[in-house]
Amino acid sequence: MIAPDWFREDRLPHIYCTGCGNGTVINCTLAAVEEMGWKRDETVFVSGIGCSSRAPGYILTDSLHTTHGRALAFATGVKMARPDFNVVVFTGDGDLAAIGGNHFIHACRRNVDMTVVCMNNHIYGMTGGQGSPTTPPGAISTTTPYGASEPAFDLAELAVAAGANYVARWTSYHVKELTKAVAAGMQTPGLAFIEVRTQCPTNYGRHNKLRSVPAMIEHLRSHAMLVEKRDRLVREGRPVPEDTFTVGELVRRNRPAMGVRR
Amino acid sequence: MSRVEFMQGNAACAEGALAAGCRFFGGYPITPSTEIAETMARRLPKAGGVFISMEDELASIAAVIGAAWTGVRAMTATSGPGFSLMMENIGYAAMTETPCVIVNVQRGGPSTGQPTRAAQGDMLQCRFGSHGDYSIIALTPNSVQEMFDLTVKAFNLADRFRVPTFLMTDEIVGHMRERVTIPDSVEVTPRHPLAEGSLPFEAGDDGVPGFAPFGSGRSVHVTGLTHDERGYPDTTDPAAHDRLVQRLVAKVESARRDIADYEVVNPDARTVFVTYGPPSRTVEQVMRDHPDESVGHLRLRVVWPFPEFALEEFPNAKTFLVPELNMGQMVREVQRHVDRPVVLIPKIGGELHTPAELVRALEVHR
Numbered sequence: 207m208i209a210p211d212w213f214r215e216d217r218l219p220h221i222y223c224t225g226c227g228n229g230t231v232i233n234c235t236l237a238a239v240e241e242m243g244w245k246r247d248e249t250v251f252v253s254g255i256g257c258s259s260r261a262p263g264y265i266l267t268d269s270l271h272t273t274h275g276r277a278l279a280f281a282t283g284v285k286m287a288r289p290d291f292n293v294v295v296f297t298g299d300g301d302l303a304a305i306g307g308n309h310f311i312h313a314c315r316r317n318v319d320m321t322v323v324c325m326n327n328h329i330y331g332m333t334g335g336q337g338s339p340t341t342p343p344g345a346i347s348t349t350t351p352y353g354a355s356e357p358a359f360d361l362a363e364l365a366v367a368a369g370a371n372y373v374a375r376w377t378s379y380h381v382k383e384l385t386k387a388v389a390a391g392m393q394t395p396g397l398a399f400i401e402v403r404t405q406c407p408t409n410y411g412r413h414n415k416l417r418s419v420p421a422m423i424e425h426l427r428s429h430a431m432l433v434e435k436r437d438r439l440v441r442e443g444r445p446v447p448e449d450t451f452t453v454g455e456l457v458r459r460n461r462p463a464m465g466v467r468r
Numbered sequence: 469m470s471r472v473e474f475m476q477g478n479a480a481c482a483e484g485a486l487a488a489g490c491r492f493f494g495g496y497p498i499t500p501s502t503e504i505a506e507t508m509a510r511r512l513p514k515a516g517g518v519f520i521s522m523e524d525e526l527a528s529i530a531a532v533i534g535a536a537w538t539g540v541r542a543m544t545a546t547s548g549p550g551f552s553l554m555m556e557n558i559g560y561a562a563m564t565e566t567p568c569v570i571v572n573v574q575r576g577g578p579s580t581g582q583p584t585r586a587a588q589g590d591m592l593q594c595r596f597g598s599h600g601d602y603s604i605i606a607l608t609p610n611s612v613q614e615m616f617d618l619t620v621k622a623f624n625l626a627d628r629f630r631v632p633t634f635l636m637t638d639e640i641v642g643h644m645r646e647r648v649t650i651p652d653s654v655e656v657t658p659r660h661p662l663a664e665g666s667l668p669f670e671a672g673d674d675g676v677p678g679f680a681p682f683g684s685g686r687s688v689h690v691t692g693l694t695h696d697e698r699g700y701p702d703t704t705d706p707a708a709h710d711r712l713v714q715r716l717v718a719k720v721e722s723a724r725r726d727i728a729d730y731e732v733v734n735p736d737a738r739t740v741f742v743t744y745g746p747p748s749r750t751v752e753q754v755m756r757d758h759p760d761e762s763v764g765h766l767r768l769r770v771v772w773p774f775p776e777f778a779l780e781e782f783p784n785a786k787t788f789l790v791p792e793l794n795m796g797q798m799v800r801e802v803q804r805h806v807d808r809p810v811v812l813i814p815k816i817g818g819e820l821h822t823p824a825e826l827v828r829a830l831e832v833h834r
Contacts, residue, residue, distance in 0.1 A: 214689075217700060247685040252534070263689055263701065268682040270537060271691035272530065273560050279527035283534025283542070286518045287492050288683065291538070309530075312523040 209236035212246065214266045221260055225419035227378035227404030231325050232261050234381055234402075235294065238388035242292075249292040252281040254306060257332045257406075258298035258325040275306030278313040278322065285320050285465040292392070293320035299340040300330045303359045307339075314368030317396040317463040323388060324361060324399070327406035335409030346413040362401045366457045371396030373456040377426040378404040380453065387455065396463030403430070403451065470651040477615040478545075478642045481571060481635065482507035484619030485543050487654045490569070491517030492542035494531035496524055496550060499583040500639040501573035504545035525550035529557040529570065536561075536568045537690060539681030541623055545571035549580060551590055552597075558632055559598030560692045562716060565630035565669070565677065567659075569622045572634060573642040574793075576818050585818025586639035588745055588793040592800075594634050595772050601713050603720035605727060606634040606772035608744035612646035618769060624657040625727060630676050631720055636771065638793065640746045640820060662686060667697040669712075675719030721773050728775035730768045732782075737764025739834040740785045742802050744768040746820055747791040753823045754830070763830065771798060776805035787833050789813055791821050809833070 207213075213236075222228050239249065249267045253259035255274035262269035272280045277295050285293045302310050302324050313322070329347055330336040337350040340361065344353040362375040372394035374387035384402060391398025405411060405422035416422045431446070433454035439446050475483070482504050485493075493508040505521070512519040518535070522528040528544045535542040546554065551572045561568055576582030577589050590597075594606050605625050607618040619635055626633035662668060662678035668688040671677045680686040693701040694709045702708040720727070733755065739762060741751045748767045755765060764782050768775065779788070779802065788806060790799040791813040799812040813829050815821050 214687075216698075246687065247683060250682050263691065266687050268537075268687060269689045270534065270682075271689070271693070272533075273556055273692060276526060276530040276557065279522060279530035280534035282520070282522070282527070283492070283494060283531030283536075284538055284682065285534075286520055286531070287535035287538040287540045287542070291683065308523050309527055312527070 208233045209240045212236050212239065212266055214264055217264050220264055222257065223408040225405065225407040226257070227327065227406070228257055228261065228325050230378045230381060231323060231384070231402050231404060232264065234385040235323055235388050236265070237385045238392060241389045242392050244292045248290065249294070250284055251294050251296065252277050252284060253296045254301040256298040256301045256330070257327070258296050259301060261296040275301055275304070276309060277301065278306065278309040281320055282313060282316070282318050285318050289319070289465045289467050295320060295322045297322060297324050298331070299324065299326040299328060299361065300338040303339040303361055311364065311368040314365050314370040314397055314399065317369055317371055317461055319395050319397070319463050319466045321388065321391050321398045322400070324401045325404050326361060326401050327404050327410060329406050329410040331406045331409050335413065347410070360451070362399065362456050365399035369461055370399045370457070371461055371463060372398035372458050375401040375403070375451070375453050375456065377430050377453065378402060379423050379427040380430070390455070390458070394458060395466045396461060470649050472647060472649050474645060475612055475648045476503060476643060476645050477612045477637065478503035478573065479507050480612045480615040480648050481545070481619045481637070482511065483650055484616035485569070485623070486511055486515060487616070487650070488541060488620040488623040489656055490541045490543050490623065491515065492532065492535035492540045493517070493519050493544065494522050494528040494535070494542070495544050496522055496528050496546065498547045498550045500575055500642050501545045501547045501571065503642070504571060504573070525553035526557060529554040529561070532568050533557060533561050533564070533566045536566050537682050539683070543569040543571065545573065547573050547575045548577045548590055551593065555597045559600060559602065561632040562598065562602035562604060563692045564690050565716070566632065567626040567630050567679070568632050569619070569626055570632055570634050571619070572636055574636065574638040576816065582818050584639065586746065586793060587816065587818065588638060588797065591636060591771065591794065591797040594636055601717060603717045604632055604634060604772055605629065605720060605770065606636045607729070607769060608636050608771050609641055609769070610745050610748045610767070611641065612644065612648045614769070615641060616648055616650060620654045624655070627659050628657050628676070629720055629723065630679060636745070638745055639818070668699045669695060670697040671715060671719070675715050675722065724773040724775055725777065727770055727773060728778065729770040730766060730775060730778045732764070732766060732778070734761050734764035735781050736761065736784050737782060738762045738784055738786045739830060740764040740766060740782045740788050742766045742768070742779070742788050742790045744771050744798060745793070747793060750821045750823055750826055751791065754826045757823060758827065762834070774801045776801070779806055787811060789829055789833060791815065791826060793820070
């Protein structure tokens with residue numbers, strides 16, 4: 207078990223469905239926390255609403271499970287009042303990119319020194335599988351029964367454009383890379399944004415011919431393209447397959463940051 | 469020792485917050501409250517505090533609640549439109565028992581309404597604006613001095629009862645300038661810490677749990693979901709919800725007499741004005757101009773929880789007159805607690821009742 211001291215055992219069993227990718231993301235994040243050597247009483251987990259946002263409730267630290275979309279605003283208050291705390295936000299695609307979109311870009315702009323891990327499962331999972339701002343065009347959900355007709359947000363590129371000091375994207379298949387990316391984000395002063403494309407077999411896969419967990423994870427793996435490879439294709443003037451998304455470290459930089467431990 | 473200044477109401481509110489030890493302000497500019505943010509922006513960094521201009525009012529109150537959980541005294545200030553945006557997180561503050569202070573410098577509504585004109589149109593929203601059952605505390609200053617004094621008091625009440633506490637003022641008091649005495653120090657009620665062995669949301673007889681801010685090593689889980697004494701979600705058990713929400717309401721409502729703050733003038737009066745905020749200034753003017761012991765005045769400095777027992781201070785009252793800068797809000801509270809005629813004297817548009825208007829009301833209704 208990863209970081210056994212960091213789990214609230216009395217909260218088990220958790221609410222996640224069989225095959226959910228969120229547990230993987232929590233494990234990778236806590237592995238990174240262990241690697242950082244953080245102390246439990248100096249670490250605060252913050253979240254909004256949705257499946258992702260139940261994660262802090264299973265972690266044995268001070269934790270703030272807030273309102274839908276507003277986790278980053280609450281976390282900004284925590285971190286600015288106590289820059290000596292380590293602040294980690296768990297969020298999801300609906301929480302972060304729909305109702306919380308404004309807070310997302312402003313948290314990146316301020317570059318508040320915290321780590322934001324987004325479990326992007328392309329769906330509103332907790333409410334039963336409605337289309338979100340990251341539902342791929344054509345995908346079936348309960349509110350896109352004829353296929354999603356809106357373009358999807360690229361959350362990692364949005365964070366880069368908005369100014370976060372560290373941005374990476376991986377999938378729930380890439381557990382080692384993900385753990386390293388979260389740790390790298392924690393080490394970078396300023397806002398670290400790590401998007402994790404993850405599987406929701408219950409409410410996404412079931413409607414999109416990806417009913418089994420391995421099929422969903424394989425789908426994520428096979429559509430992920432390393433940033434370096436994408437860049438090489440672009441350099442060489444070769445086409446980038448349209449249904450792929452980049453994984454890897456998108457940015458690591460040193461813009462002025464707020465709430466950095468003095 | 470103290471110092472005397474000539475100051476604007478909003479500035480006095482900020483001074484009161486600083487004196488009370490407020491060290492975090494999250495806000496968004498909005499007329500007619502902005503001077504509070506401006507004063508805090510100027511003063512807080514020099515006092516070792518944090519001022520942050522958030523992206524909207526939802527974020528402002530969210531940041532304030534986050535900061536409050538680190539143990540700092542935290543505040544935001546806004547007006548009607550921003551107040552409406554804050555409602556969801558105000559309910560979150562009530563549910564999570566987060567001590568914080570919210571200032572609403574009221575202006576004419578609904579919607580964008582009259583940004584530079586006064587109103588008292590948010591008095592019921594303040595009490596009931598977020599969904600679900602809960603209780604809050606609201607104070608209503610009528611002078612620049614009270615903008616200072618009641619802001620200090622608001623922080624003490626917020627801490628003592630672990631409840632979002634409101635300073636429900638308005639454009640008139642916020643923007644008027646008066647003499648104010650600023651003491652060197654103010655009384656600060658110490659927080660009741662979470663006792664060793666107690667659960668984070670386990671309350672004693674007063675219904676208020678001890679507070680273990682983040683970093684105290686207690687690993688407190690804070691959630692807006694219905695939760696048990698450990699702070700863990702328990703969202704389907706009817707008894708768990710009943711126990712929690714009954715306590716959230718009772719801890720404030722059962723302390724009504726303790727929290728109450730009001731002035732009584734001419735308790736033997738037959739006709740009694742009931743006021744809060746600046747309409748009380750007009751009533752005071754009328755009573756100075758026309759001394760008459762048959763006219764009384766009940767002036768509330770705390771409107772929520774509503775001190776219905778204060779109405780009993782006037783045993784001979786035949787009629788209660790309630791001048792408000794709205795179309796009738798707090799008058800409903802008076803009406804439901806007395807069996808005598810209660811007359812609303814509404815005024816909207818942004819100006820105070822004139823003394824002549826209240827004299828006319830007296831002549832008609834006495």
